[in-house]
Structure formats: structure tokens, C-alpha cells
Amino acid sequence: KKVVYSGIQPSGLLTLGNYIGALSNFRELQEEYNCLYCIVDMHAITVAQEPKDLRKNTLDILSLYLAAGLDPEKSIIYIQSHVPAHAELAWILNTITSVGQLQRMTQFKDKSKRSKEVLAGILNYPVLMAADILLYQSSFVPVGEDQRQHIELTRDIAQRFNSRYSETFVIPEILVSKVGAKIMSLQDPTIKMSKSDPDKNSYILILDSEDETRKKIKRAVTDSIGEINYSDDQLAIKNLIDIYTAFSGKTSEEVVDYYKDLGYGVFKEDLGEVVVEGLRPIRERFKEIRSDGEYLEKVYREGAEKASYLANKTLRKVYRKMGFIAK
């Protein structure tokens, strides 16, 4: 079976964008592939984290993984910092990665623009991501469209290593969802929905209350055209249709056909219900799972053990090929 790898940062709770673009696809992949789903705490610290929040967020994301149907019997679910091989391989890959290429990454440019001081961790973020993926000989990486550039870089780094030291890494491919690979802000449809957006109305969190969810959808910006179309001239409506599609399984044509002349009010009202219904099972399971600390610990311990075994195998191979003396 081929390997699927993905991770989510425990940097604040997950948005509808994270859910539609990434998490909602994870469950199905478990049937066909050997999947590893990581909580990437070492990535999260590339922006300042309050230690107690990081601790809480990490267990929240783990619980959300489980609530969304990830099964520790089928997949390896673990916390990045529990497997030191990630940091070790990242160091190695840093030695074959060009600074210029890292500086051209859109995420680096955006994030460094927003911060007073540009830290090396933000620049090297994609190298750690490459290490995550390459350690497990992953073939597919289900992530949102915003991560495409980082996957390209991972491929470059892997190819560079392979050609210098002989075939070592599988060259991974991005796997983007058919709909909703990029969910946009509810307040500005030209930027992606992001949990670090200062405007809370711009995103819906998976763990928002049902009321909040409905309200945020009601408050979402639209336009003055007044007709429902799936078009780049109506980005806000297009985004809402994508969200509707992701939760209902209907196509965008079906949604447009049905709502075309019903007006934005009716559409938003129904969309609120579709999202609330869609998230309800996860929200309910989350509460149960999150309160069972013993179970969570069992899951992440076992996950770390399985992941370490695979990661160390690759790391030993890498060290040997580079000329390090085995101990």
C-alpha cells in the first residue's frame, strides 16, 4: 500500500478551511492507503505560542482527528515532537536547500511581512515539512491548495538528495480535494480563510457553537448583483457555494439551479443549516473524546512508537548514504 502523509498545526482551533481542505479528506484515505496523520507542534512554534495554549491545542487537534473519524487502528496518529527524527532529517535537508528558494515561498513572504522580526524558523518551515513527508516515503500529501508550493519544494529537495546520494526518497505528490481546496475568508473573498485572521467573522471554527456558525454565515459579505452564480465575478458567493457543495455533496450547478432566484437571504439561511448539520456529529464526538485523557494518551503514545520505527529506518539510510558512521 502507498503512504499518505498529512499534518495540521496546533496553532489555534481549526477553521472550516482546514476542515474542507484537509481534515474532511483524511478519513476516506484510510481505507486505501497507509496513512500517517501528525499534529505538527514543531511547525506551530514558528510563530510565538503560549505554552499552555499549545498544550491545550495539541490535545484539541488530536481529539478533532479522532472525532472526524481517523482510526488509530488503521492510521498512525501522532505528535511531531514525539519523533525526533523529524528534526534530525530537517537539519540534513537544510544542508541541501537553497535560501533563495525558501525566500520565494509565498507563505514565508506573507508571514514575515506580518511580523516585526523575521525568525529563521519561518524561513525553514518548508524544510521541516519536507522532512515530515520524506521520512515516511510518502506518495501522497492531502493538503489545501495553499500548500502546493511547499510540496513542489519537497519534491525538489528529494530529487536533489536522490541524485546526489542515490535513490533514497519516494517523490511525493499533492492530493487536493475536488471542492474547497481553498476556502476564502467570509469577510474578504480574495484572501484565504485563516485562523490567524484578526476578524473572527472571517472564519468559522469547527468548534464554534451552532448559533455562532449561523450568525457568521449570515454576516458573510456578498455583492450587489443579487443573483446566485458560480463565477469569478462573484467570489464571495462562489466561496459560499463551495462550502455548500463540500457539506451537501451537491454539485455547484445543482446549488445554482436551486437557489438562482431565491436570493442571498434564503441561500445563507440554508447554508447555515447545511454546515451546522454537517459539523454536528464531529462537534458531539469531540466533547466525548476530549474528556478522556487516558485514551488520548494511549493514542499518541502508540502512534509515536509506530511512527518512530518507520522514521528511524529512513533516517538510518540517509545517514549511511551521507557517510555518517553508524553507532
Ligand code: AQP
Ligand atoms: N482556507 C483554506 N482552504 C482550504 N484548505 C486550507 N488549509 C488551511 N487553510 C485552508 C489547509 O489546512 C491544513 C492545515 O493547515 P495548517 O494548520 O497546517 O496551516 P495553515 O495553512 O497555516 O492554516 P491557517 O488556518 O491558515 O493557519 P494560520 O492562520 O496560522 O496560518 C493544510 O493542509 C492547509 O492546506
